[in-house]
Amino acid sequence: xxxxxxxxxxxxxxxxxxxxxxxxxxxxxxxxxxxxxxxxxxxxxxxxxxxxxxxxxxxxxxxxxxxxxxxxxxxxxxxxxxxxxxxxxxxxxxxxxxxxxxxxxxxxxxxxxxxxxxxxxxxxxxxxxxxxxxxxxxxxxxxxxxxxxxxxxxxxxxxxxxxxxxxxxxxxxxxxxxxxxxxxxxxxxxxxxxxxxxxxxxxxxxxxxxxxxxxxxxxxxxxxxxxxxxxxxxxxxxxxxxxxxxxxxxxxxxxxxxxxxxxxxxxxxxxxxxxxxxxxxxxxxxxxxxxxxxxxxxxxxxxxxxxxxxxxxxxxxxxxxxxxxxxxxxxxxxxxxxxxxxxxxxxxxxxxxxxxxxxxxxxxxxxxxxxxxxxxxxxxxxxxxxxxxxxxxxxxxxxxxxxxxxxxxxxxxxxxxxxxxxxxxxxxxxx
Ligand code: GAP
Numbered sequence: 001x002x003x004x005x006x007x008x009x010x011x012x013x014x015x016x017x018x019x020x021x022x023x024x025x026x027x028x029x030x031x032x033x034x035x036x037x038x039x040x041x042x043x044x045x046x047x048x049x050x051x052x053x054x055x056x057x058x059x060x061x062x063x064x065x066x067x068x069x070x071x072x073x074x075x076x077x078x079x080x081x082x083x084x085x086x087x088x089x090x091x092x093x094x095x096x097x098x099x100x101x102x103x104x105x106x107x108x109x110x111x112x113x114x115x116x117x118x119x120x121x122x123x124x125x126x127x128x129x130x131x132x133x134x135x136x137x138x139x140x141x142x143x144x145x146x147x148x149x150x151x152x153x154x155x156x157x158x159x160x161x162x163x164x165x166x167x168x169x170x171x172x173x174x175x176x177x178x179x180x181x182x183x184x185x186x187x188x189x190x191x192x193x194x195x196x197x198x199x200x201x202x203x204x205x206x207x208x209x210x211x212x213x214x215x216x217x218x219x220x221x222x223x224x225x226x227x228x229x230x231x232x233x234x235x236x237x238x239x240x241x242x243x244x245x246x247x248x249x250x251x252x253x254x255x256x257x258x259x260x261x262x263x264x265x266x267x268x269x270x271x272x273x274x275x276x277x278x279x280x281x282x283x284x285x286x287x288x289x290x291x292x293x294x295x296x297x298x299x300x301x302x303x304x305x306x307x308x309x310x311x312x313x314x315x316x317x318x319x320x321x322x323x324x325x326x327x328x329x330x331x332x333x334x335x336x337x338x339x340x341x342x343x344x345x346x347x348x349x350x351x352x353x354x355x356x357x358x359x360x361x362x363x364x365x366x367x368x369x370x371x372x373x374x375x376x377x378x379x380x381x382x383x384x385x386x387x388x389x390x391x392x393x394x395x396x397x398x399x400x401x402x403x404x405x406x407x408x409x410x411x412x413x414x415x416x417x418x419x420x421x422x423x424x425x426x427x428x429x430x431x
Contacts, residue, residue, distance in 0.1 A: 002306040004244040008173050014385050029170025029178035036385055039327035039366050044297055045160050047324060048183045051208055058155040060145055064137025066162055067128040075267035076136050078122060081231040086119035086168050097168045121165045130164035138186040139260040142272055153285055154197060158185035172245050174295040181294035188285035198255055201290045205239060205251060213322040215304035218242040232259045241300050250296050256287040305386060311411045319386030320409060323429045328387040329365045330425055333378050335394040337371040346393040353422055365425060383408055
C-alpha cells in the first residue's frame with residue numbers, strides 16, 4: 001500500500017491539501033483544502049447529496065447553525081459524556097489519549113505520566129459551543145420539519161456541515177483533525193421497523209463506498225461491542241478502512257433509539273412526538289443514523305486511487321479517480337504554443353468546455369489549459385492529479401476540426417470532432 005507520506009506530499013505539492021496557518025508555523029489538527037482539494041470536496045458533497053438526499057423523496061435537507069447553547073449539549077449528553085481519557089507527561093508536558101498508548105511511560109521522552117482524567121472534546125466560545133456533531137441540528141429542528149413539511153414515517157433529515165472537536169492528539173493527516181465536515185442524516189422510523197432500516201442503510205453505505213471509488217476490499221464492518229459504543233447508541237457498525245496507520249473507522253452506522261428526541265423533549269419542555277395520521281397515536285420515533293466524515297472520505301479516495309505503473313517505457317504516478325470525483329475533468333493542450341492558429345483554436349475549445357454560455361449541455365467543466373513543456377510532461381502532470389481526459393489541438397485540428405482525446409488509465413488516444421465534445425464528456429462523467 002502507498003505510504004501516508006507519499007499521499008501527504010502529493011497532496012501538498014499539487015494543491016489538494018495545505019497545513020493550516022502554515023506561514024505562522026501551523027496549527028495542529030487543522031488543514032486547508034487547496035484548489036484541487038476544494039473541487040474534490042465539492043464533488044464528493046454533491047455526489048453524497050444526490051445519492052442520499054435527492055434520490056429519496058422522504059429525505060429533507062437542512063443547514064442548521066454551528067453555534068448552539070449549552071442546554072442542547074446538556075440534553076444530548078455531550079457535556080457529560082463526550083470525553084476521551086487524557087494523560088500528560090510530567091517531564092515534557094506532551095498530552096496523549098490514554099487509550100492510544102501502551103505502557104505507563106511517555107512514548108516521546110519516557111517520562112512519568114499523570115493519572116488519566118476525562119477531557120471533554122467540545123470547543124466553547126463565550127456562552128455557546130461549536131457543535132462537535134451536526135446531528136443535534138437535526139433533532140433540535142425536528143418539530144420545524146414536522147410542522148412545515150408534514151412528513152410521514154419513515155423520513156430522514158440530512159445535512160452537510162462543519163463539526164469541531166478539541167482532539168487531544170490530532171494525527172495521521174486528515175484522519176484525526178479538530179474541525180471537519182460531516183455528511184449525515186437521521187432517519188426516523190417506527191421502533192418495530194428499526195432493524196429493517198438499519199439493514200437498508202447498511203447496504204446503501206456499501207453502495208456509496210463503491211460509487212465514490214473507495215477500495216471496498218479495504219473496508220471492514222465491525223459490530224461495536226456495547227462498552228465501546230457512544231452514549232446514545234443501542235447498536236453501532238463501524239465501517240473501518242485499512243489506512244497506512246492501521247484499521248480504523250471511516251464511517252459509522254448507529255441505532256440511536258429514541259434517546260435524542262426524548263432528552264430534548266424533557267429538557268426543552270416542547271412536545272416532540274409524531275402523530276400517526278391514520279390512528280392519531282402520538283409517539284417518539286426511533287432513529288437510524290449513517291454518518292460520513294468528509295476529510296476521511298477524501299483521504300480514503302486518494303489512497304484508493306493512487307497508482308504507479310509504466311507507460312511507454314516510462315514510470316508514472318497517476319490517480320485513478322472516478323471521473324465524477326476528479327477535481328479536473330479535462331485538460332486542454334495546444335500541441336505547440338508558437339503557432340497562432342493552434343493557440344487560438346485551443347483557447348476556443350477550452351472556453352467551450354468551461355464556459356456554459358458556449359456549451360450545448362449548459363454544464364461547465366472543471367477544465368485546465370496547459371501549454372508549458374512537451375506533451376508527455378503535460379500528460380504526466382494531469383495523471384498525477386487524476387484528470388481523466390486530455391484534449392490536444394494539433395495540425396490536423398486545423399484541417400478537419402477534430403482533436404485527440406487521451407485516456408488517463410490506458411494512455412490511448414482517439415480522435416473526436418470538436419463539435420459535441422462537451423456532450424461527450426458530459427456522458428462520460430456520469431458513467
Ligand atoms: N453523529 C454521529 C457522530 O458524529 P462520530 O463517529 O463521532 O459520530 C462521525 O463521527 C464521523 O466523523 C466518523 O465516522 C468519521 O468519519 C468522522 N470523524 C470523527 N472524528 C473525526 C476527526 N477528529 N477528524 C476527522 N474526521 C472525524
